[in-house]
Amino acid sequence: MIKRTLQYGFIISIGFPVVFLLVLSLGRRWAYPNILPEQISFANWEFLQQSDSKLFQAFFVSLGISLCVAVFVTALGFVISKFIAYSQRRNTFLVLAYIPYLLSPVIMAIIFQYYFIITGLTGTFLGVIIAQFLVAFPFGIIIYLNFWNAQLKSMEELSYTLGGSRWQTYKKVLLPLSKNALMLCFFQVFLISWFEYGLTNLIGSGKIRTLTVSVFNFVTEANIFYAALACFLLILPPMLLLYINKRFILFVEKTEL
Amino acid sequence: MSQFLTIQHLYKTFGKETVLQDINLTLDKNTVLSLLGSSGSGKTTLLKIIAGIETADKGNIFLEGNNISDQKPQERHIVYLYQEALLFPHLNAFENIAFGLRLQKMNESLITEKVHLMLKNIEMTKHAKKMPPQLSGGQKQRISFGRAMIIEPKLLLLDEPFGALDASTRSKMQELFKTLAHNMNLSALFVTHDLKEAIVMGDQIGKIQKGQLVQYETKNEFFNDAFSGVQKEIDFWKSIGQNT
Helix, strand or coil, X not given: CHHHHHHHHHHHHHHHHHXXXXXXXXXXXXXXXXXXXXXXXXHHHHHHHHCCCCHHHHHHHHHHXXXXXXXXXXXXXXXXXXXXXXXCCHHHHHHHHHHHHHHCHHHHHHHHHHHHHHCCCCCCHHHHHHHHHHHHHHHHHHHHHCCCCHHHHHHHHHHHXXXXXXXXXXXXXXXXXXXXHHHHHHHHHHHHHHCCCXXXXXXXXXXXXXXXXXXHHHHHCCCHHHHHXXXXXXXXXXXXXXXXXXXXXXXXXXXXX | CCEEEEEEEEEEEECCEEEEEEEEEEEECCCEEEEECCCCCCHHHXXXXXXXXXXXXXXXXXXXXXXXCCCCHHHHCEEEECCCCCCCCCCCHHHHHHHHHHHCCCCHHHHHHHHHHHHHHCCCHHHCCCCHHHCCHHHHHHHHHHHHHCCCCCEEEEECCCCCCCHHHHHHHHHHHHHHHHHCXXXXXXXXXXXXXXXXXXXXXXXXXXXXXXXXXXXXXXXXXXXXXXXXXXXXHHHHHHHC
């Protein structure tokens, strides 16, 4: 009973803001004390698409950047973290991995900017991806470091003595055992990239308009209906990832029994 | 009997600590050599070097006359078994045993046939579908043996495989291993810190202490060596007998 109440509480706490933002983005003439808006229409949606803000294009730009950053960090972080975890200088690398978070991504962006201007990457899609990758990659390393342990190393060595090549060992032992770590890294890095504002704004220099940048613009304009629409689009992918992640983890737990 | 495994002048240091010092060892085909040694004596390092998952600083290893010192572990046909069963947690008992055969991309029907035969040999047929957490310590160790032996390795290296088992299960596993070793003509190095187990399991006995190895020609030579600990053990049991 308590478990079910908590589950419903969790669903409502997540579902309510989504529904509220959706209604706010569709509503017109919603004045106090009405519980619901007097009119529901897609006018805000249509206006934003026709205007210069191109909200849906921003949505897909954000999606493209976040997916690229998440995929690269998840894949490269997996391989490189293994070498770091088993290295004698593991702790030194771990300290280095925390530097972007001690300095904050915006400071990192200011440091990067000079090099990005020289290489012509400022204001480009690729430039934003590289900048976000440089900040998110150490985070991926931190996530993976605890995954590599003595038992996993022994299993890897066992696979070699049973005749497995490096590739076979990755495919048949390490990757199946790391499903949860991979999902966690992908999910976390996607979120970091998706909600990234300062670094994206600086390196994108106004030419790369991601959804997060658009939301901040609407909020500063004090346009709550447009901001609600942008926020609604902003929280959709994380919600979807949360749902997939939960289903996947539950599925893994069931099959392990 | 032909000399199957030969180790010559093997050295290994970790930092300033010398773990193995001028190790020389020979093993005949189809025999089991028990290596007796306390914790930190270097026996695990020696097995890992033979398996190819650790490198020696100096020395040579010959298997069937071929120098395998620089070969990758995958090419040596030597399986190293840890104290823990280390079953792959995402595979059931059947798939754990089939693992090595699948790496060889063997025909599916042949895999099924071989795995069922191995399950029968290790008396685990009814547990084939179980996942590792559903198996007891002894059952896991049986599956681990099955997984190693099904690929018919040239040499089996066992690093205190029964160390984590209770006395009764340990005794059963010793019997099972002896039967399998005999039936499958296994050549093996069996590491243990238990004197009785070393005597029971090995056709020959060696003792490793502070990185140096003494290999006894016969079991009698081992029994008669004042430093083997056998006489001490005998005296202890005699004193128990006299006091009761």
